Amino acid sequence: MWSDQDLVEVLRNSVPYYLVVALPLLIMLSPVPVVDAAAEFTVYRLQQYDLHGVAHGSRSSLVNVEARSLEAGSVGRRCVLARLADLTPTHYQRVVSQGAVSLLILLPANLTALSSHHRQQLVQDVEAAMLEAESQLAVYLAYETPELLDIYNSVRASSDTHTASSAAAALVSSLSTDGYQMVVGGSQSKLIPDMTLTNIQGKLSGYGVEEQLPTIAIVAHYDAFAAAPELAWGGDSNGSGVVVLLELARILSRLYTSPRTHPRLNLAFLLSAGGYINYQGSKRFLEDHLDASDSPLLSETHFTLCLDTIGTGDTLRLHVSKRPRENSPGHRFYQALEEAGAQAGITVEMVHRKINLQEDTQAWEHEKYSMRRLPAFSLSRLQGPKTGERGSVVDTPENVDLAALTRNTAVVANALLTHIYNTSVHDILHNGLAVTEKSVGSWLELVTSQPRSPQLLAGKNNPLVNTLYQILSRYTSEARVTHFKADKRDPEWAFYDVTHATMAAYAVKPAAFDFLLTLGIVLYLGLIYVFLQYFPKLYSIMVKLSSPHKSKSY
């Protein structure tokens, strides 16, 4: 058995070596502790995509920096916290130019409560500014929760103290206030390889030899867009278009099954993908049916009706790139639409806008068809294609006015039937054929059940796509889906992943605080040392104090 002295000698000799090797090894090997953060919340990242070679959106997704508020003087290498209401395009440009690492935008829980039109316009401006070009800023959006608001308020308060009264007060406050470290882990965002988009089409064949009958095509793109892909609900744009298409399919399939009302023309329905990335679905549809010569579907079309954003308001506008000639089917349809609109109390206008062949993106879906010399128009409540109302975060399902959508659907259905049967059809649309608010509401609920940014609908087995396909196959014949990808060598579109993440906010103290603490601890240990050194003296004093008692008791 070792004696005490030997043991102590051994330890004194060997412990330093152990420590020098073991301690750093232990520290390196130990995992980063997953400690409870002050707050953890889901955040949605800004879009990141390339369209025709031009990069858009936020290019990075990792964050591990301190938080600052929007009003802070310099935000370089920090994460900026801002509320959506306070953010303007100018602020955004300033944040980018000062070299911030990340921007966290707090969204009010109820986005449609942004009642004033002016505020909505601001939001859309900010979205446009963020998506216009690419930036290395990692932009995230999150819904406001009470704890997140607490963090935001305390960060704002601490930024304010940088303009404090005296230097001493500023020093004390900077040493003791809580800072917040915002961390988003995971991996850097990368390209989604082999992303497939899906067109869903169906057909109702007319009475007679199919190939010899003319066709009317009804098209609506079923994707949506917004600053953040996971917030792209697309209520009005283009949920309303899809709803109208599905209602038309339902009504017309009824009429086509009954031999008394079976008309002598074909009807093609297309739910096209990639509407917001330059109508890739329609482009592919046209290539399939025009370039491949064995498909007779588009050999003779009366017109192609594209539906885009018809969920609210009192006006419907028919956008054309070339005015339809007198007595052409398109013109007759427009007249039918005017008549039906007048009966329902809405105005119908025609808006003429020539296609600019210099631009590589088309503004409306009908332009794709017009470029292939097919008569086409887009029906929308909007004045123009770039008002910003298409593809915004504020376009939630609550944005759609169900009564207006029902009325608009009825108007379009009336006009279509008038055109097909060449009579006025006031009283066909009742009972089973009537357009009810309930059915419109349930279609809308189905379509807006998930965010529909293109990358979220990709893949061959998306549930929403499957549901739409089943609906179309119920109402039409020869319903099918067509998957397509971007060109390999020169992709027209490319999307990146990491659309949502979990951000953790840790309450941290500034580095100087640690030094302060060390100072305090050294002082404390010094005190104890002093106490121990003087303990014998203290003891003898205590003995002297008690000895009068002792001598008395003895």
Place this chain on the structure above:
Amino acid sequence: MTIFHFGNCIALAYGPYFLTYKYSGMPEYGAFWKCAQVAGMYMLTQLCKMLLLATFFPMAEGPPEDSSLTTELVKTTVDFGDIMGLSLVMHRIPGSGHIKVLITGLGWAAADLVLTRALPLWVGARGLEFDWKYIQISLDANISLVHHLNVALLVWLWWMGLAAAVKPLVASLLAVCVYRPLLPQILALLVGSRPAGFTLLAVNATPTLCISLLAAHVFITHNPSRW
């Protein structure tokens, strides 16, 4: 906050132990190995206590604040096992009065520190987030050092054989030591809210200091020659 803060907490917790060991004359007595023996006895005692608690007291549901005072009282009575363990080990430690007390007390407290407080500090203080509770854990370690020294002194006094007049005093002091963990709950009943954070530290520190003064007084008046 990371490693540096962890280092701070460890220094705050271990510093006094280290200083006490070095500057109270223990190295001259070759006390390191004996302290280790005491630590071993501590682990054995804790094991027996845990077995007792697990056998006789089923797992309580609900938050700890809700358990009634009587249940907690009975549970804490098991801590008298601590005293028995201390007595056992003290008989085996050779040496005169104060060094015996010091070795036992320090060894016991060091074992307590390593087994109960090192892990929370390792896991928690290294994280990114700052929380005052790690500093509080370290300060609590200091308080428990004084507390264990107290208990060791009182146990030694008890076994030394005292005049009948003083025995009840020592016994009551020992009882107060054992039931000290119940103090926050008693205060909660009296005042209405449970003390937390630095208030809790103050609540723990005050009786410890008072007991140390009283115990020192008893020690002085009855065994000054054994210094």
